[in-house]
Every structure is written in C-alpha cells, then in structure tokens.
Amino acid sequence: MKLTMDGKSLPFETGQTVLGVARANGVFIPTLCWHRKTGAAARCRVCVVEIEGMRGLQTSCTAAASDGMVVRTDTERVREAQTIIVQNLLSNGHHNCLACEANGRCELQNVAYWLGIKEWPVVPEPLLPLDDSSPMIVMDPNKCILCGRCIAACNQGVVNEVLTIARRGYNSLVQCDTSVPMRDSSCVQCGECVQLCPTGALTEKKAVGKGRDWELEHVNTTCAYCGVGCQLTLHVDRAKNRIVRVDGREGVPPNDGMLCVKGRFAYEFPSSGKRLTRPLVKKNGQHVEVSWDEALDYTAQRLSEIKTKHGPDAFAAISCARTTNENNYAMAKFTRAAIGTNNVDHCART
Numbered sequence: 001m002k003l004t005m006d007g008k009s010l011p012f013e014t015g016q017t018v019l020g021v022a023r024a025n026g027v028f029i030p031t032l033c034w035h036r037k038t039g040a041a042a043r044c045r046v047c048v049v050e051i052e053g054m055r056g057l058q059t060s061c062t063a064a065a066s067d068g069m070v071v072r073t074d075t076e077r078v079r080e081a082q083t084i085i086v087q088n089l090l091s092n093g094h095h096n097c098l099a100c101e102a103n104g105r106c107e108l109q110n111v112a113y114w115l116g117i118k119e120w121p122v123v124p125e126p127l128l129p130l131d132d133s134s135p136m137i138v139m140d141p142n143k144c145i146l147c148g149r150c151i152a153a154c155n156q157g158v159v160n161e162v163l164t165i166a167r168r169g170y171n172s173l174v175q176c177d178t179s180v181p182m183r184d185s186s187c188v189q190c191g192e193c194v195q196l197c198p199t200g201a202l203t204e205k206k207a208v209g210k211g212r213d214w215e216l217e218h219v220n221t222t223c224a225y226c227g228v229g230c231q232l233t234l235h236v237d238r239a240k241n242r243i244v245r246v247d248g249r250e251g252v253p254p255n256d257g258m259l260c261v262k263g264r265f266a267y268e269f270p271s272s273g274k275r276l277t278r279p280l281v282k283k284n285g286q287h288v289e290v291s292w293d294e295a296l297d298y299t300a301q302r303l304s305e306i307k308t309k310h311g312p313d314a315f316a317a318i319s320c321a322r323t324t325n326e327n328n329y330a331m332a333k334f335t336r337a338a339i340g341t342n343n344v345d346h347c348a349r350t
C-alpha cells in the first residue's frame with residue numbers, strides 16, 4: 001500500500017500510523033508525548049498534520065495510514081498550529097532554560113527551536129514546590145508538560161505503578177501514589193521515568209550543576225553490578241575524571257534503556273578515593289601497599305606452602321558476579337588445574 005506525504009509516494013504496511021510512515025521514510029514530524037517505548041498518547045498534539053478529506057488537523061501518532069491517503073506535514077496551517085501548541089506548553093510552565101538541568105537535551109527546547117519560537121505569553125503564576133525528597137530524583141512540576149511518558153514508563157515498562165496525573169485541567173500534575181512525596185512512595189528509584197521525560201521536569205539529583213550535555217563525553221559500556229549485562233551510556237566529565245550521569249541505552253538488548261537503581265545511580269566507585277588500586281599485603285599486623293610482583297610471588301608461595309602441608313582441599317575459591325566471564329573461567333581453571341581441588345563457587349549461588 002502507498003500514501004502520498006508532502007508530494008512523495010511512500011510505501012507502508014498494515015498497522016502503521018502516519019507518524020510511523022514518516023519516521024520510516026525520513027520525514028520529520030515533531031513529537032513530545034510519543035516515545036517508541038510508551039507509544040501514542042495524543043496528549044501534546046505537536047505531531048498534527050493535514051490529511052486530505054479529514055476535517056481539522058489530525059494527530060499523526062494516532063492516525064492509521066491508509067491506501068491512497070494524502071498527507072501534508074509542512075503547510076503554514078500545520079506550522080501555525082504546532083507553534084501555538086508549543087507556545088501554550090511553554091506558557092503553562094516556568095521554563096528558564098539557562099538554569100535547567102535538561103538544557104541541551106530537552107525535547108521541548110528542541111521542538112521550540114525547530115519551530116523558530118522566540119517568545120510566548122508568560123502567565124505569571126506562583127511556582128509550584130519541587131519534590132526533591134527522594135535520594136536520586138528531582139520532580140519539578142513547573143517544567144512538566146503532562147505528556148504522560150513517565151506514567152506509561154512506570155506503569156507499563158517498570159510495572160511499579162507509582163505515578164498518575166492528579167487534579168483536573170489547569171491544576172493537573174504528576175503525583176506519586178496518593179500524592180505523597182517521592183521519598184515516601186512505592187518508587188524504587190530506577191529512573192526509567194527520568195530517562196523518558198522529554199523536559200527538565202524529572203532530573204537526576206546527583207548530576208545537578210555538574211555539567212551540561214555538550215560538555216560531557218558519552219561512553220557506552222556494560223554495567224558491572226550483575227550478570228544481566230545491561231547496556232549503559234556514561235556521561236563523563238573528563239577534566240574532573242568523574243561520571244556525572246548514567247543512561248540506559250535505548251534499543252539495545254538486554255535492557256532497552258531500563259536500569260535498576262544501582263546501574264543508574266551507583267556510579268561513584270570508579271573515581272572513589274577509597275578504591276583499592278594497588279595490592280596490599282599484611283606485614284606485622286598492618287596492610288602495606290606492595291608491587292604486583294611482590295603480591296603475586298607472596299600469594300604463590302603461601303598457596304604452595306598450604307597445599308603441601310594440608311593438601312589441595314584446604315583451598316577454596318569464591319568468584320564474583322561483578323567480574324568478567326573470562327576472569328570467572330580463569331578462577332575455575334586455576335582452582336581445578338593449578339591447585340587441584342573442585343572447591344570453587346560463585347557469589348551468584350549464595
């Protein structure tokens with residue numbers, strides 16, 4: 001089947017939306033509430049297009065593509081509507097990009113820039129209080145556009161069902177459980193809602209003031225906390241040699257962007273001053289820093305002495321889920337082949 005979009009004939013398959021056809025063929029239609037993982041919500045209405053024969057503008061995220069359909073994504077009427085929609089979103093909140101943690105990675109900011117929006121009516125409203133009660137996440141209702149992505153992420157993705165939209169109309173806002181501070185809610189601080197929030201309404205508390213997106217290097221890696229092997233992107237301040245923020249990598253198995261609280265937020269250890277980087281040997285009751293050669297010679301000598309005196313079964317090895325498969329294999333090989341015992345186990349079984 002085919003439809004015509006901005007004068008071009010584009011193929012599509014049953015079940016695709018107009019937005020889906022546009023994305024598959026490199027036609028840009030701005031979106032805010034739509035996300036690949038949370039699907040169509042038709043809340044923000046930024047994705048409106050003209051469809052021949054239909055009255056009014058249609059949300060392309062919900063409009064099913066049909067054979068022979070004629071779609072226009074770039075008319076003056078479409079741009080005017082999108083501009084008014086984004087101006088209203090900006091007017092309904094308090095958007096001070098200069099001081100916002102999302103500056104540079106905010107989808108609302110990007111869409112406003114793409115539409116060439118330079119001003120919008122500012123409605124003087126008292127600021128709503130932030131919720132920074134939880135250890136890892138700051139909720140700023142003044143920057144929320146009520147897109148619902150966080151709610152879908154928590155309810156359908158994480159299936160933790162913490163978030164809902166409370167109140168009505170102009171007073172609507174995202175709440176935790178029965179309107180309790182996030183700290184007292186059933187939130188497990190996994191941060192999936194933060195990752196999917198298109199604005200600065202949900203941000204990582206520990207990253208505040210530590211660097212904006214374009215100042216940080218982005219490094220893809222594998223989480224070292226357990227054997228699942230979740231894929232991460234570290235946001236690194238090279239000058240200070242520290243990790244500022246961690247995202248899950250979208251569209252990559254096994255986690256498709258989702259992380260647990262450890263993978264997303266427990267990232268200080270690589271640059272911790274308390275981290276052991278040199279071997280220690282106990283001498284006269286004190287741990288003393290020694291070279292790797294000395295530590296290895298000492299360990300080999302002591303293991304040989306113990307094996308000779310007490311036999312190989314006096315030795316047992318416990319390996320670790322945080323190290324690599326190769327290291328775990330080497331540990332098993334060493335225990336069985338070099339020492340000569342089957343006393344080898346792994347912390348994942350405890």
Ligand code: SF4
Pocket residue numbers: 094095096097098100101102103104106107108109143199200201
């Ligand atoms: S949420 Fe986006 S648009 Fe609003 S202040 Fe932050 S960066 Fe600017």
Ligand code: SF4
Pocket residue numbers: 153154158160161162163186187188189190191192193194
């Ligand atoms: S951090 Fe995780 S559990 Fe908590 S509200 Fe967000 S998605 Fe839900």
Ligand code: SF4
Pocket residue numbers: 143144145146147148149150151174193196197198199201202
């Ligand atoms: S907090 Fe973010 S994701 Fe949730 S509704 Fe508001 S803008 Fe959307």
